[in-house]
Amino acid sequence: MIESLISDILFGFTGLISIINPIGIAFVFLDRTASLSEEERRLLAKRVATNAGFVLLAAFFVGTPILHFFGISMEALRIGGGLAVAVSGWQMLNAPEPEPAMADHPVKPLSAESAAGKAFFPLTIPLTTGPGSIATAIALNANRTHKLSAFLLSGIASVAISVLVMLVIYYVYSRAARLAYYLGAEGTRVAMRISSFLLLCIGVQIILTGLDGFLTPLAGMRAGN
Template sequence: MSPDIALTSFLLALSGLFSIVNPVGSALIFAQVTAERSAAERAELARRIGFYAALVMLAALWAGAPILNFFGVSLAALRIAGGLVVAASAWTLLSAPEAREARRQAEAGPEPGRGIGPGSGDGRSEGLAEVAFFPLTLPFTTGPGTIAVAIALGANRPAEGPDRIGFYIGASLAAVAIAGMVRLAYGSADRVVTLIGPVRARVLGRLSAFLLLCVGTQITVNGVADVLGPLIAAAHRG
């Protein structure tokens, strides 16, 4: 296993997932929608959301691409489509970040019969566990965009061999690191609101979105190279 592959995969996955999850910006909304909860309950929610977020990202990273391959989607097509989806998501973040923030706040808000304030559920632990997974993990923290990014990253894996092992180790560590950031940011949401504020969070979000656009473009380029490479080589041999 090459340490360089693991490090490169870690940095690529970390930048891509951080950009789409945006733990700092999400913490600002988390602070608003859980304002009526006690400090102990919010800390418990942060711990559970971090754990669930890690499971969602790891499942998409490890199983997403193989499942699509099972249905006959080639690796090159998966890379191209995944890269385009990631790039489109990044462009939306760059062009209309306020709209995305409003949508995520609506996703995290209470639904009829399913509140996130005190007293949700039949008991404290059961209520926290239910709310922590839905809606605060899915779709608020790790929604369809995050899953698409994780699948696209998984599609960018090397061929069978030691390099693939290094890729999965690096990418999985990045997913766990992002989940850890989510837990820390949500657990310190009040301090994040005071320290960062909504304006700085938007600036950070735009910078992250541009980085995500670059990640999506790179994944697409890799997929196009997979398609055109054999054709160009065949043309040269002819």
């Protein structure tokens, strides 16, 4: 029983972390919070990580009933969420390089209050816990049994996975500036562009996965006829 629980936790954790990719998204987080102090960025990282943990818990425990209640299929979730991720990646990929502030054209810094207002959207959803991670969390518990012992083990695994992912996100995001320091200014710009491109590709891949899940049954029905 304990071995099965540990296996479920490791499987879910590695799957979600590989999809969330906190190291790559950390450069996106740093780009969005460039004008904040180290302490303000750390507090914002804590809020984003906490939000991500609650989003995963909601996906684990009530994701499937909510989708069924609103009549939303997994394919629609992937297509809509993937579109949001792809648009965000495209905007960041094509954003102009920041220029030094001039006396007659000062750059308006992003305040801690305005950054906090973006902690949930878009920093948590869809940049951190996007449709891929939400769909994965829902799929992990889609076949959850109603047997009490199995239900409890699944619930414990879901909580443990969410907490572990939350801790990793906080640790990486709160140290994004330090990572950028080691890379240097040019290395950070390159890493941000690569992260933006990967974010665009992830969004496109999620859309294609949703379209494949939607079109494959239709193609099978047409072939059967």
